[in-house]
Every structure is written in structure tokens, then in C-alpha cells.
Amino acid sequence: MCEIETQVVVIGGGATGVGILRDLSMRGIPALLLEQGDLAHGTSSRFHGLLHSGARYAVKDAKAAQECIEENKIVKHIAAHCIEDTFGWFVYLKGDDPGYLQLWLQGCDQAGIPVKEVPLEEAFRLEPLLSRQTARVFEVPDATVDGFKLLWANVKSAEKYGGSYRTYCKVKSLWLENKDIKGVYAEDLITGEMIQVRSKIVVNAAGPWSAEIAAMSGFDVHMLKNKGSLLVFNQRMFNRVINRLRTPGDGDIFVPHETVTILGTTSQMVDLPDDNQVREQDVSYLLEMGKDLAEGIEQHRVLRAFAGIRPLYESEDASEHEGRGVSRNFALIDHEKRDGVHGLVSIVGGKLTTYRLMAEKVTDWAAARLNVTTACRTAEEPLHHELPADVWNKARQLLGAAAADKMMERLNEEAASVIAVIEKQPELGQFICECEMVTQAEVLHALQDPAVHSLDDLRRKTRLGMGTCQGTYCTYRSTPMLKDAFGSWERTLKEYRILISERWRGITPVLWGDQLRESELARALYLNVLDFKAVESEE
């Protein structure tokens, strides 16, 4: 068994977990983050990609609204490279409830969310697909955020300050002695090795898995697991986040995200934290809902559907128990106060937009117990590093503007070394993934990352396979590199199968039109040309 000693163990490599790791590290507190899969494999990558202004909660949840607008400003400042400052529109349709509109305007005003009305004519000019049933349009400072980039930026920053993390490391039990937390026991899922981590504090930031973690020692954290399904359209249909101005409901947000548009969501209670299969009926329901906001939505190509699990916290005194009714606030559960266990804290609920604030609260709590008085600096210190102009110019000269810009955003400080490689060997500048313009050099660079254990990890890191063809071409194109990285053909083929199956899982609910043609092309390629064998799906 491997033994590790640290001050704080953070369980969960989602946005909240990495935010905590960074904050702890910046305050000089040694910390280790354990994640059962890859970073951001759960809720933090299975969402709209929306950085809320808070306007969505302005009527129902004043506190969430206020937290959102404050954090919105902070995240835009500290993580500019993960944000596209698109702004968001709240669209009030003919026949919508005027009473709600008034409440919404008041709510935004009280929360400090700036609202500007956009003249209709201008609105239709700027967003030609906007429903002709639109009566009024209001602009708020919504933005889009790349969950993957945000997570990695936090992790990289934490590492710089001495923090560390291990992926594919599943916590098996909490180590308790006489109501004192001593650490955790975990298993390295890659090597099978057991790990004993000794620490003074354990932070449970496992999102939808938080209840399972707490239950390991018999504590009850009452989580609601709420599945939200989303659709990915093949291109940017809108240039702003489009919200419906009404009581938040299903299928009423469109988010332009990089090259695609995401429409969501549904809201459905589920039992398992990884129940993220989207059903065909969810898809038709979402399209039906989306029709209200967008003209001709059924003509647009849908690439895939995906779902995430909202870890909603149901506090003991909550009166409403339905998904959207539950507060989007977060809660810090001090198990010392609640269960008499020293050193254990759970952080539950919340939203990606408020990840930093959640991290700050947890870190304040931990610092107080460790007698560390250093103040939080995560609201001021930027996560990204301004790259010198000559690096940008070189990248654009070698790769073309579109590809270079996206790569620089993904790699940030690491970009310079990849660009140097391409400069030396220009053939490594060829695209492995053409849809998302990912170069061979970047793939090779990512494969060297000790945290990349699989093709699916590589996908999250590079966006390889996330574009129009959904892995049809890039997967086999990366063969020689995967073989080198993973060692054997058997392993390489297994990685193929996992990635293609995962892509396929998202495509099956949207098999019509152009996406059906693409899938048949992919099937022809893999089953006939590459001689893969089809496996019957299990239901």
C-alpha cells in the first residue's frame, strides 16, 4: 500500500474540487485532490457551458442571483481565456406573463444585475433565428464558459502553488478514529494499488457522488440527483445566450459554445449519479420546447445529446422537493457540528458559476481549523497567463488563425513548447482532428501528460472527436500515436471502441437527417473498411 501525507484531502475533481485545491494551495496549505475518473468527467463538463449573470434566478432565488452576478464578474476577470463574453438575452414572447416580467426586472435590479432592453428590429438583425413571436428582448451579462479549460487552469495554478491531484483514484472509505478524521483510503484504478492518505481535513466535493462519500461513514447528506439533458447543434445558431423570460423551465436556454450551440435542459430525478443516457423522448421534448425561441430549429443538424446530473442539495427544512424548485444555492455541511466528526466537511449544491465562491468558503473553513490566516486571493489573481505577442504570431503563421487561437486558449502557457515543435517539424502541424482543428503536435503533447490515461481523456483535453464527424476520422487518424502511447494494438483498439461507443451513445438519440448520413458513413468506415465488429447494445 502506498502512503501519502498531506493536510487536506479534496474528494472530487470537478470545478468545486479544483477550485478548493487552488485556494488551499495559494494559502500555502498542502493538499491532495482525488478523482475517481478524469478531471471534469461529471457535472462540470455536462452542462450548458453558461456563466450565469444570475438573471435566471432573479425571481425565485434572490441569493443565488446575487451570488451569480458577483461571481460572474470575478470569473470573467480571472479566467478570461475560458470565457466568451457573449452576453445573454432574455426573450419575452407574445403572450408571456407580464407579471413575471415585472418581478424579473425588479429581481434583477435588486440583485444588481444590469439589464438593457434591445430594440426588436436590432434583435432580429443581430440574431436572425430569433423567434418572430418575440415581443421584447433584454440583455444581461451572461457569458459562455468552457468547463474543461476552467478546470485545467485551476489545476495548473494549484500545482504551481504546490497542490497535487490524482485522477482515476477512487476513495473507498473515510479513515476515522474516535470521531476524528485521519484521512482516506483510495484505490488507484489504473494500477489497482491501494493508497492510504493521512490528512487533518477531508473535503467532500464529489458533486452527485457526495451522498455516497458521506454514506461511507454512515452520514446522511441528502442530495437530489437531477438529470438535465441537452442537445448539441452542429453550428453556432446564435451569438448570444438566449433565455426565455419566464419561470425557469425546460428547453429554454440556447448557449453558443465555441463551434456549436447547446440547447437545454430537461429536469428529471434519477437514482444513480452516473445515469446520463439521454432518451429519444427527451430529444423530441427539447426540440419542441426550443421551437418557442428559435425559428426553424428542426432544420438544424443535431450532433448529439448528452446529460449531466445536477447535485441539488435538499436542506432539512426545504419545503419544496421538486428539481427546479430546490435552491441553486450551495451549502457547506460541517460534519463536526452535525455529526460530531472533526475535520470532515461536505460542500454541496451550487452552480459552476459560483464554484470559486464555494471553494473560498470551504478553504476559509479549513484554514480556520489549521490556524492559517492567509487571506483568499482567488478573486483577484488571474488563472491565465498572457502569452507574448510573438508566440501568438508564430502560432497563427504556422497553423492559420482559427486553429492557432483555439489551441492557444486550450494550452495557454504550454502553447509555446508545442509551437516550437511545429516550427521544427512542420508536418506535426497537420490536423488530426479537422473539425476542431487539433494538430498532431498537440495530440502528442497531451499524450505525454501523465493524467491522460485514455483516448477519452485525450478527447477532453484536446476536443478531438467533439466536432461534426464525432470521431469518425480523427479516431483512426490518431492510431500510430495511440499505439506508441498505450503500448499495444489490443489496448489501442480497446480505446477506439470506448471512444466510438461513447460518441455513438450520444448520437443514437438524434439519428435523422445529416447526422444519420454521417453515422452511416462512420459505420461503413469502421465496420467495413477497418473491420470492427458491431456489438449488440445492452438495455
Place this chain on the structure above:
Amino acid sequence: MDVRNELTARLDACQKCNVCTAQCPVAKVNPHFPGPKGLGPDMERFRRGQFIPGETTLDDCSNCKTCEVTCPSGVKITEMILEARRAARKGPHKTMLSLKLRLRGYVLGRAEYLGKLGVLWPGMANQALKLNLVRWALDKGLAVSQKGPLPAYGRPLEVIEDKGGRAGGAFRKQVIYFPGCYTRYNEGDTGRIMIKVLEHIGYKTIVPNFHCCGLPLEANGQFDKARKNGLYNLELMRPYLEAGVPVITSCTSCGLTLKEDYPKLPAPGAQMIGAQTYDLFEFLWQLHEKRELPLDFQEVKACFGYHLPCHLKAQGIGTPALRILRLIPGVKIRNLDAGCCGLSGSYGFKAEKYDKAMKIGNPLFEAVNVGVERGDFQEMLTECGVCKVQIQHGTSIPTKHPLRILAKAYKIILE
């Protein structure tokens, strides 16, 4: 009905199969060129809504349209690339071309003005363009390749006004001829022969004082001027279009522009122009199908190689010239089918593109040379003026418009 504009709809249709890139003549010779799929639908997804400044490879596309012909999903690839170029010129972060390149775009785009200048004193213009010093100056001053085969000027084609009063009135059989700048200023002879051929088969030809069709302007970034020309030409044609008079082209690029681009212009006549425009041989073949084409051919004992211009291929009408010429006793034609000549309008004239253009044309040059060496043919035929210039430049084999063979068969010209 699809409410989306065509580019948006077609963007969704792209299956990422790369057939277009496999067929792209530029991608074949330039490994740094992202290819039609890369520059078109791939980057288009990045360009939507977020302007990406500084995409220099946009100018490497030669606008030959092979990709659009090839695409199994009907994606308007060249159009996407042209749109992106247009946006790059207009955008808030205008692509900053050097003064030299902007000036070159201005000059090469204006085949018409150059033509008007050139024909003032063709002998002098041609002599001047042969001077090394002049070519050196063009290369240094305008980045127009010193080696490129600039076409010579000749006696311009005369405008023939409609003297019959009301359009379509006096003569039952009338056509409008859109000669294009090349025929008008560089090869007026071909135009005059064409008018005689049309007369021989019973048509009166009207040649209004058209401006350049706009294609060279588009290809050189002069989008506003191209649009203005289109509107002007359409207005000249309108009364004839309304009277049902067909428009004939002998230049394949003008033909493609009239058929594909003009219908999109916001002008009366735009709805008619596409369906009423015919390539000369397409027109003749239709007459032949109706048994209205006189077949009083004399025997022409000769063998020819034939090159199909990219912009004729893009019209989707096959090879009507071959069909017609094969009606003439004695004529033997071999369709070389060796791909793009590389010149593509004014692409191959550009200093930085000259070598690539020659490389693109290489398979064609080789096919021509092999055919001549084997004795298969002694001369080349092709409809497009600049293809002709490029083939002669790459092989020194005499090349001419297929119309001349027809005119010979009709005993209109001697050779």
C-alpha cells in the same frame, strides 16, 4: 421550407469526407493549403459569429470550383471561402494587405480596364508586355509574376447595338452575346467568328456594351465593384430577357457567373438570367436536338486534344463542344481529362502563386506533350481564354477555341 440561408443549410450537410480536398488542384501542390474542406466548412464553423482576423490562406484558393462539383453533399464550398474573404475585407479588423497587394487586386480584378487600355494601341501594349524591364517592374511593383503568360491584346470586338427597335421585335431569331473581357479585348477575332457562325445558323447577334462579368473582381477581392457590374449588366439584358431572348457566352467563367451568381443579385432579371444563359455549344446542341442546327459541314481532317475548363465543368452541362465537333466529318478529338490548367483566371499571374499554378497544370502539360509526341494530335482546343494561354505557356502547343473548328466546317474561315 428551410428558413435558413443556403450556406447555413449546406454547412450542416458537410459529412467531413474530404472528397473535395482529394480533388482540389491547389491542395495537390501546396501542402500548406488547408484545402477546400478546411478553408470552407471546417473553418466556417469557427467563423460563425466570431470574426477571425488574419486568415491568410483564404487567398490561396484559386476559385476553380472543383470542390463544389465534387461534393456529394452539395456544400457551397467556394462560396463559403469567397464569403469569408469578403468578411475579411469588411470586418472590424480588416485584413491588412500591403499596398502592393491591394493595388494588384485592383489591377488584376479589372481585366476590363486593362483591356480597354491594351486595345488602344495593341501593338504597343503587346510589345511593352514583352519587355523584360516592364515585366520586372510589374513583378516588383505589383507582384505580378515576371514569368506568367500575360495574354496579348488585339483588335477589340465591336459592340453591336440592337437596331431592330423593340427587343425581340423585328427579328424572330435573336441572341444576346456576352463576349467577356478576354474575347472582347484579347481575342476579338473569336467573337467576330462566333457572330458569323450564329448568322450562318440563322441568328442575329446583339452585343450590348457590357462591363466585365465581375468574376475577376470577386477573385481579387473587389466585391462591391463586382456587384455593381452585375447589376449594370443585368439591367442591359433585362429587356431581352423579358422578351425571351437567350444569352450566349463563349467564355466559361463569364458563363458560370451569369448562371450561378447573377440569379442572386437583387435586380429584375435575376430570376430569368440563370435559365436563359447558354454556353455557345450548349446552345448549339439544343438546336441540334431540335434538328434545327444546319449540318452543312465540310470535312475537316484534323486531330485535336481537348481540355475541359474547370468553370465549364462547374456548369454541369458536360462537354457540348465535343458533341458538336464530333458531328463534323473528319474531326478527331481526344478529351485529355487531365485536370485544372492552374491559371484559374488571374491566380497564376500572381508572383507568389506562379510556381504553384504551373505545378497544378503539370499533369495537363504532360498529357498534351505526350499526345503530341505520340502523334495523336497537333493542336489543343479549349473554350477558356486563360486556359488556352496557360496551355500554350506550359507546352508551346498551339491552342484555340473549338468554335474555330466549327467555323471552318461551315466554311466561314479558311483555317
